[in-house]
Amino acid sequence: MKPQDPLLHVLGQSVYVDDLPEPAGMLHAAVFGSPIAHGLLRGLDVRQARAIPGVVAIVTAADVPGRNQIGGMVQDEPLLADGAVHFVGQPVACVVATSREAAHRGVAALTADIDELPGVFEPREAHRLGQLIIPSRTMARGDVDAALATAAVVVRGQTRTGSQEHLYLETQGALAVPEEGGRVRIVSSTQAPTAVQRAVAGVLGVGMHDVEVDVTRLGGGFGGKEDQATPWAALAGLAAWLLRAPVKLVLSREDDMRMTGKRHPYDADYAMGLTGDGDIVAWQVEFFQNAGASADLSPAVLERSLLHATASYGIANVRAIGHCCRTNLPPFTAFRGFGGPQAMFVMESALDHAARVLGVDRSVLQQRNLTRTGDVQPCGMPIRSDNAVRTFEQVISQFGFAAKQREIAAFNAANRRFKRGAALMPVCFGISFTTTFLNQASALVHVYTDGSIAVSTGAVEMGQGVNAKIQAAVAGVFGVADARVRLESTNTARAANTSPTAASSGADLNAAAAAQAARAIAERLKSHAAALLECPESAVALADGRVTAHGAATEWTFEKLAQAAYFARVSLSAQAHYATPGILFNRATESGVAFAYHVFGTALTEVTLDALLGTYTIDRVSCVHDVGTSLRRDIDRGQVEGGIVQGVGWMTMEEVVYRDGKLQSANLGTYKVPDILAAPALDVAWLEEPNAPSHVTGKAVGEPPLMYGIGAYFALLNAVRAAGVAADGMLEAPMTPERALLLLCGERP
Amino acid sequence: MPDGPLSGRLEREIQFVLNHRVVALRAHPATPLLDAIRGTFGQKATKEGCREGDCGACTVLLGQLRDGQMAYRAVTSCLVPIGDVAGQHVVTVEGLQGTAQQPTPVQAALVAELGTQCGFCTPGIVMALTGFLLTAPHLKQDEATLALAGNICRCTGYAPILRAAAALVAQHQPLATATDRVPGLVATRALPGYFARIPQLLAELPPRVRLTQLPAGARVVAGATDLLVQGPHRLLDHEVALAGDLCGDAIEVVDGDLVIGAGATMEALSHHPLFLAFVPEMPQYARLIASQQIRERATLAGNIVNASPIGDFVILLLALGAHIRLQGPDGTREMPLDQFHTGYKRMDLRPREWLAAIRLPAGQRDKRVAFEKVSKRTHLDIASVNSALWIQVDGQRIVAARLAAGGVAPVPKFLSQTSEALRGKPLDNATVRLAGELARAEVTPISDVRGSALYKSRLLERQVFAHFQRLFAIEEGLP
Structure with a gap:
């Protein structure tokens, strides 16, 4: 039976795109990206590149047989630049060669003739110039002006x-193989096989049924391969189709960093009104989202920011305004949290500001204002849980917050050079795609005559353990060991019209669909078993790999039953479709039930700052997380721990630096993510909730923990203040050692 | 495979042991080992994550026969020139011969703790942990953490990897005192049985060619931990001479002075007792310099000749008053290191001359040395500013001082004026303040991805304060 992914990983047997056996005659592609942030593309000099041994073809926009367009939400993204370039790294041409080295040499030998135009890189400037990707949006409730007044x-x-x-x-990478009849098969490292299929079909001018996309697993995604895996798959597909040869396109790390979008930078204005006791009565926030050069998923990311404008707090009078600002940077895209983290940072910054004015600890304001049952979100969706309060209180009691604060105060009084700080960070995160129609999934389940089971769904495995969760759900239905269930690759020929594996919903949606299909087969099997055993169907069950009747094991093993059912011409296959019930968000009125449910949690972060050098350690993050009743808490724990460290990275050392639109932090030497020595100690506790609503796989867990990382910023801010610095200017993340030292020195950067 | 158009005539025959068998290939000696493993030999378990030694996904073990015994180290195969592998043993995940039924203890521990999610970094983690079991002096948890400091995992947050390491540490304690761990690790199946036969296989391979002269036009490649980061194509069109064929790596006392062969690695020097006499805290400072995988390959000579204004070791050597020995067609010459760098990436190096050794004068020994480095990430990062202070005091008065700083000038900068001004000054806050001011006045930092000019200037001043705090507990600059 199939070893699970972790075992394949440690044995080195897991196959990623670049590890696939290379078909005979396979060519390698590399991409020439615009060296200029904004300009008119006059031409491309290909003479030198063509002369390089091994270079087979140089593909440009003129070679596209269908539509040179891969935009998802908005059709504003050419596959290859045509007439104009809008960001540094925008694909202009694809060099195809007999080796990767030759392809890269070909790219280096290309020169583009571009008339440079002024670039816009800041969202506020783009907003001033009216460069918006969609009309600005406002989500409001109550009377915020009166409340502020x-x-x-x-x-x-x-x-x-x-x-x-x-x-x-x-x-990012893809391997495209032309097949008979003008068909193309693409193995892509994508979270969205259907998006790749649709884009490739459009580019080639063929039907979606002429393009098969297959995904075994990704070596990480985090949202970065939701929309942004598409160009590379489409370029490989285009080149393979044009040259009638297999083509592999795997980006080098530096090309990947320069050419692909990342988490959206946000600027924001806020106004918060409070009572003298610290109750928030009004919240106005205006987001200036840096969307980059094309829409990508930016409107949806902005929508999630608006839907999370009040973060974990219940506020009656709210106005949240969002501007999706077009700039000359790579299209910013989905990244774990998807606009939620940016919105929460603004809220926590305002609470920090208010706490300074009121002379109280920020945690006091947090706790007073936590959202609870009966609160209504700005979109009109009611909150149906007190888990914000419960996780907050559990963190305080379980991890001894008050004692820690005293301990920290004593440490800071006794130490001049090193200062400690702590902060609490509550998270309330809505689960579902805010684009309602995406909340659907399908699954295809086969039981073979030997009792082994194969499952195809639209879910893409990228380390988050979705396959293991689906496997457990299906095995549970059939009453067999998990190892009997194999998760097939995600393939558009077996699962059509799939939603991307995103929005933390991959397991929720796909495990529900798979369980539904499995139940359909299980019902047929039980019905057949009832006939064989001559007992009522209601008395038959499948458990421990056997058929039981009236609770007692029979001589019928699962595999024997499967075989008998086959000979009796009972279908052992089923396809099922699942659509999340009860959700509907209306963009026209900016209202509705946007989410199936919310996930809650609270984290406590502790840090130590070297007040002389501005360096620091994130010592510990302790959280209480709301995961419901989960089939695989070990997997959930991995998502929480990994999310926290990624969030801490975003708030501390991870600094994406552009200068005039050129990425300065374009490799791992200049862009640092937490390593094992930088990672904090982690304590993960679960909110025990006896009457939790049941989900097939527990509550969604992919994104919410990332936002615990925001606590690191405010803990550092507290440590800076413990060094006697006011730190009362605009708050700007990340808190790099540079920002910390300049604060400590009283310098305005 | 980088089979560039010009490289054919520059290729040479290279033999080594890959896992359990002797292999041979013709390749340009600067070809990254990773490309040979994945390309020529088609073994795909070793992953390419960054090609700059920063992610560790391509970590393999490299073993060589030293005094009849195998010495292994974990290295990032993307930065190892294949020419340096000749005559050595390369171990990849495939070579551990774990199976689904019987994974190695390292593999089993990572599965048990779910220390793998997307799996792409995992082969590197497996190799780093296996290397830890083979080589860590005491098999302690903190050694395991340091062995993993060159491996990036973007999924797990490291907690389950640390739990797996803790389980391995506990399991393998009985081996901690063994002089040769191979038999013990073969017994626990952490290593396959063929490891016992490797010394014999290596002994039968042809010995390395020794060069006495630098061929005209050849570029010297030492650890290549920066040259290959800049791109193999920069080397593959040229003839190269491997430092390992050209220079020794001995660390020895000659006429009272410490002489360090240009081939000596940072890791070897950082723990060498003769060097610790100059810089007792070196093992601690070394943690701030690269990762173990990189330090095992990077050389002092490379750090000097690479001429990066931000090299870590070169800053220490400048403060220590090191001299360098250059060898060429016309013989040997020596100069103080602080006169070698003449401008950004420019140095006083003549045609066909190479850096053969570094000499630390005996008089520099037993003084006090402080090193500070600040970067966005504390470990395995390039400094925003680094600095080192060597100082000799008599009671409360400074007799002599040498201050050097990186990241603040076009060259690794010896701050001669500040150093001179410290001579004879009392050890007090006013002196420290003055040193900070003078240091800021003596440098010309630029704004770049590692920080603004203002930040670097402030940071240098604060590092000067930190040196005096570390060495003399003078609390200048504290809140």
Whole structure:
């Protein structure tokens, strides 16, 4: 039976795109990206590149047989630049050669003739110039102007959060193989096989049924391969189709970093009104989202920011405004949290501001204002849980927050050079695609005559353990060991019209569909068993690999039953479709039930700052997380731990630096993510919730923990203040050692 | 495979042991080992994550016969020139011969703790942990953590990997004191049985060619931990001479001075007792310099000749008053290191001359040395600013001082004016403040991805304060 992914990984037997056996005659592709951030593309000099031994072809926009367009939400993204370039690294040409080395040499030998135009890189500037990808949106509830006018305390300010590179360890890539009848088969490292299929079909001018996309697993995704895996698969597909030869395109790390989008940087304005006791009565926030050069998923990311404008707090009077600002940077894209983290940072910054004005600890304001049952979100969706309060209180009691604060105060009084800080960070995160139609999934289940089981769904395995969860769900239905269930690759020929594996919903949706298909087969099997055993169907069950009747084991093993059912001409296959019930978000009115449910949790972060050098350690993050009743808590724990460290990275050392649109942090030497020595100690506790609503696989767990990382920023801010620095200017993340030292020196950068 | 158009005539025959068998290939000696493993030999378990030694996904073990016994180290195969592998043993995940039924203890521990999610970094983690079991002096948890400091995992947050390491540490304690761990690890199946036969296989391979002269036009490649980062194509069109064929790696006392062969690695020097007499805290400072995988390959000579204004070892050597020995067609010459770098990436190196050795004068021994480095990430990162202070005091008065700093000038900078000004000054806050001011005045940092000019200037001043705190507990600059 099939060893699970972890075992294949440690044995080195897991296959990624670049590890696939190379078909005979396979060519390698590399991409020439625009060296200029904005300009008119006059021409491309290919003479030198063509002369390089091994170079077979140089593919440009003129070679596209169908539509040179791969935009998903908005059709504003050419596959290859045509007439104009809009960001540094925008694909202009694809060099195809007999070796990877020759392809890269070919790229280096290309020169583009570009008339440079002024570039816009800051979202506020793009907004001033009216460069918006979609009309600005407002989500409002109550009367925020009146509430601000009468509030005892009003704080106003601005914040800024930086980008974040996904740094999936496996770079983007695809292998395209032309097949008979003008068909193309593509193995892609994508979270969205259907998006790749649709884009390739459009580019080639063929039907979607002429393009098969197959995904075994990704070496990490984090949102970075939701929309942004498509160009590379489409370029490989195009080259393979044109040259009638297999083509592999795997980005080098530096090309990947330069050419692909990352987490959206946000600027924001806020105004918060509070009572003298610290109750928030008004919240106004305006997001200036840096969307980059094309829409990609930016409108959906912005929508999630608006839907998370109030973060974990219940506020009656709210106005959240969002601007999706077009700039000359690579299209920013999905990244774990998807606009939620950016919105939460603004809220926590405003609470920090208000706490300073009111002279209380930020945690006091947090706790007073936590959302609870009966609160209504700005979109009109009611909150149906007190888990925000419960996780917050459990963190305080379980991890001894009050004692820690005393301990830290004593440490800081006794130490001049080193200062400690702590902060609490509550998270309330909505689960579902806010684009309602995406909340569907299908699955195909086969039981073979030997009792082995194969499952195909639209879920893509990228380390988050979705396959193991689906496997457990299906095995549970058939009452067999997990190892009897094999998860097939994700393939558009077996699972059509799939939603991307994203929004933390991959397991929710696909395990539900797979379980539904499995149940259909199990019902047929039980019915057949009832006939064989001459007992009522209701008395038959499948458990421990056997058929039981009236609770007692029979001589019928699962495999024997499968074989008998086959000979009796009972179908051992089923396809099922699942659509999340009860959700509907209406963009026209900016209202509705956007989410199936919310996931809650709270984290406590502790840090130590060297007040002389501005360096620091993130010592420990302790959290209480709301995962419901999970089939695989070990997998959930991995998602929580990994999410925290990624979030801490975003808030501390991970700094994406562009200068005039050129990425300065374009390799791992200049862009640092947490290593094993930088990772904090982690304590993960679960919110025990006896009456939790049941989900097939527990509550979604992929994204929410990332936002615990925001606590690291505010813990560091507290440590800076313990060194006697006011730190009352605009809050800007990440808190790199540079930012910390300049704060400590009283310098304005 | 980088089978570039010009490389044919530059190729040579290279033999080594890959896992259990002797292999041979014709390749340009600067070809990254990773490309040979994945390309020529088609073994795909070793992953390419960055090609710059920063992610560790391509970590393999490299073993060589030293005094009749195998010495292994974990290295990033993307930065190892294949020419340097000649006559050595390369071990990849395939070579551990774990199976689904019987994974190695390292593999089993990672599965048990779910220390693998997407799996792409995992082969590197497996090799780093296996290397830890083979080579860590005491088989302690903190050694395991350091052995993993060159491996990036973007999924797990490292916690389950640390739990797996803890389980391995506990399991393998009985082996901690063994002089040769191979038999013990073969017994626990952490290593396959063929490891016992490797010394014999290696002994039958042809010995390395020794060069006495640098061929005209040849570029010297030492550890290649920066040259290959800049791109193999820069080397593959040229003839290269491997430092391992050209220079020794001995660390020895000659006429009272410490003489370090240009082939000596950072890791070897960082733990060498003769060097610790100059810099007792070196093992601690070494943690701030690269990763173990990189330090096992990177050489001091490379750090000097690479001429990066931000090299870590070169800053220490400048503060220590090192001299360098250059060898060429016309013989040997020696100069103080602080006169070698003449401008950005420019140095006083004549045609066909190479750096053969570094000499630390005996008089520099037993003084006090402090090193500071600040980067975005504390470990395996390039400094925003680094600096070192060598100082000799008599009671409360400074007799002599040498301050050097990186990241603040076009060259690794010896701060001669600040150093001179410290001579004869009392050890007090005013002196420290003055040193900070003078240091800032003596440098010309630029704004780049590692920080703004303002930050670097402030950081240098604060590092000067930190040196005096570390060495003399003077609390200048504290809140």
